[in-house]
Amino acid sequence: MSKIFETVKKAGGEIPDLIRSVAGERDARAPMGDLPCEGIGAPPGLSKAPVESPALPGGSAAIRGIRTIHLRVPGPSPILPFENGHSRPSEQYRILRTRIGQHPRRPHLILVSSPESGDGKTVTAINTAAALSLKSDGHVLLLDGDFRKSAVHHQMGLPEAPGLAEVLKGDSTIEDAMVRTQEFPNLFVICAGAPPSNPVELFDSPNWETLCTRMRSAFRYVVLDSPPVGAVADYDLIQAACDGVVLVLRPDHTNRQLHAKALKIIPRAKLLGVVLNCVPDWSLAKHAGSGYYYSGEKVYQG
Numbered sequence: 572m573s574k575i576f577e578t579v580k581k582a583g584g585e586i587p588d589l590i591r592s593v594a595g596e597r598d599a600r601a602p603m604g605d606l607p608c609e610g611i612g613a614p615p616g617l618s619k620a621p622v623e624s625p626a627l628p629g630g631s632a633a634i635r636g637i638r639t640i641h642l643r644v645p646g647p648s649p650i651l652p653f654e655n656g657h658s659r660p661s662e663q664y665r666i667l668r669t670r671i672g673q674h675p676r677r678p679h680l681i682l683v684s685s686p687e688s689g690d691g692k693t694v695t696a697i698n699t700a701a702a703l704s705l706k707s708d709g710h711v712l713l714l715d716g717d718f719r720k721s722a723v724h725h726q727m728g729l730p731e732a733p734g735l736a737e738v739l740k741g742d743s744t745i746e747d748a749m750v751r752t753q754e755f756p757n758l759f760v761i762c763a764g765a766p767p768s769n770p771v772e773l774f775d776s777p778n779w780e781t782l783c784t785r786m787r788s789a790f791r792y793v794v795l796d797s798p799p800v801g802a803v804a805d806y807d808l809i810q811a812a813c814d815g816v817v818l819v820l821r822p823d824h825t826n827r828q829l830h831a832k833a834l835k836i837i838p839r840a841k842l843l844g845v846v847l848n849c850v851p852d853w854s855l856a857k858h859a860g861s862g863y864y865y866s867g868e869k870v871y872q873g
Contacts, residue, residue: 636746637746637749637750637751637759638749638750638751639750639751639752639753640729640730640750640751640752640753641752641753641754642727642728642729642752642753642754643727643728644726644727644728645725645726645728648726649691649694649698650694650697650698650701650726650727651697651698651701651754651755653701653702653705660698661702664698664699664701664702665702665705667699667702667817667846668699668702668703668705668706670844671699671703671792671843672703672706674815674843676814676815676843677814678792678813678814678815678843679787679790679791679792679793679814680783680786680787680793680795680812680813680814680815681699681792681793681794681795681813681814681815681816681817681843682795682797682809682810682813682815682816682817683695683696683699683794683795683796683797683816683817683819684796684797684798684799684800684806684810684816684817684818684819684833685799685800685818685819685820685821685825685833686799686800686818686820686825686826686829686830686832686833687799687802687825687826687829688720688799689821689824690799690819690820690821690824690825690848691819691821691848691849692796692797692799692819693717693722693723693726693796694726694848695817695819695846695848696713696723696794696795696796697713697723697726697727697796699794699817700712700713700758700792700794701713701755701758703791703792703794704755704756704757704758705755705757706757708791709757709790709791709792710757710758710759710789710790710791711757711758711759711790711791711792711793711794712749712759712760712761712786712789712790712792712793712794713758713759713760713761713794713796714735714760714761714786714793714794714795714796715734715735715760715761715762715763715795715796716735716763716774716795716796716797716798716805716809717763717796717797717798717805718735718736718763718764718766718767718770718773718798718805719766719770719798719803719805720798721734721762721763721764721766722796723760723762723763723796724762724763727752727760729750729760729762730750730762731762731763731764731765732762732764732765733747733748733764734748734761734762734763734764734765735748735761735762735763735764736763736764736765736766736767736770736773737764737765738761738764738778738782739773739774739776739778739779739782740767740773741778743764745761745782745785748761748762748764749761759790770803770805771803771804771805771808774804774805774808774809775804775808779808779812780812783812795809795813797809797810799829799833800818800832800833800836800837801832801833801836810837810838810841813841814841815841815842815843816837816841816842816843817843817844817845817846818833818834818837818842818844818845818846819845819846819848820845820846820847820848821847821848821849822847822849822850824849
């Protein structure tokens with residue numbers, strides 16, 4: 572086990588309400604299989620028009636105005652492990668969902684990030700949003716805010732544009748940028764869109780604040796994938812609009828110094844917890860008798 576776990580363990584007494592959930596597997600799981608996908612440059616500068624009112628998923632007329640798309644997941648892939656016998660990772664994401672739902676701060680806009688690229692923040696954001704959407708008490712929006720290195724559209728087999736960038740620039744309506752997933756009817760997605768030349772200005776604009784306010788009222792949860800913590804100014808602007816942050820770490824990958832820096836950057840009041848990604852089976856993983864299953868992706872209760 573790497574020193575990342577040791578660092579998280581030491582921080583357990585300092586970080587309130589720490590989620591120490593282990594999600595994902597070191598090796599890629601069996602592919603879900605390619606699913607058929609239906610349906611499918613603005614100049615630089617600030618937005619040309621204010622963000623229009625969002626489509627409210629609660630209304631049947633609004634839902635009919637949003638494209639429904641079958642996912643096409645490249646295989647093998649660690650995303651959406653809720654069928655095909657992937658019981659261990661799916662159970663961990665359900666535990667994470669439960670802890671978010673029971674959190675005393677009742678977060679609605681949840682930012683998922685990591686100290687550096689490759690820790691698994693995008694996979695965690697997708698799977699967390701999907702797990703939240705499996706409950707029938709509201710709709711969930713997955714929003715890709717990583718303009719520098721967007722990956723949600725690739726991971727899920729969705730059109731890259733129009734997306735968030737086009738909405739913030741005023742080149743697209745929210746209805747045109749948003750898609751509803753066929754396999755997860757309560758899950759809606761807005762991809763990042765075509766890479767903008769001015770990502771900081773887009774997040775530092777009234778349109779971003781307006782969009783967050785309207786998405787908060789339209790969805791039970793909004794899960795945002797962002798750039799790594801502190802890497803660019805985009806992150807700080809996204810974090811400011813969110814209720815809480817989930818930090819993703821990957822043993823034997825995450826730089827220990829960057830991890831410590833990330834914990835200092837994230838306000839204590841917003842840190843919902845830490846997810847350990849790609850943790851292999853180890854000695855504490857045991858079967859606890861007939862009928863109860865404890866996986867190698869151990870959950871550490873804070």
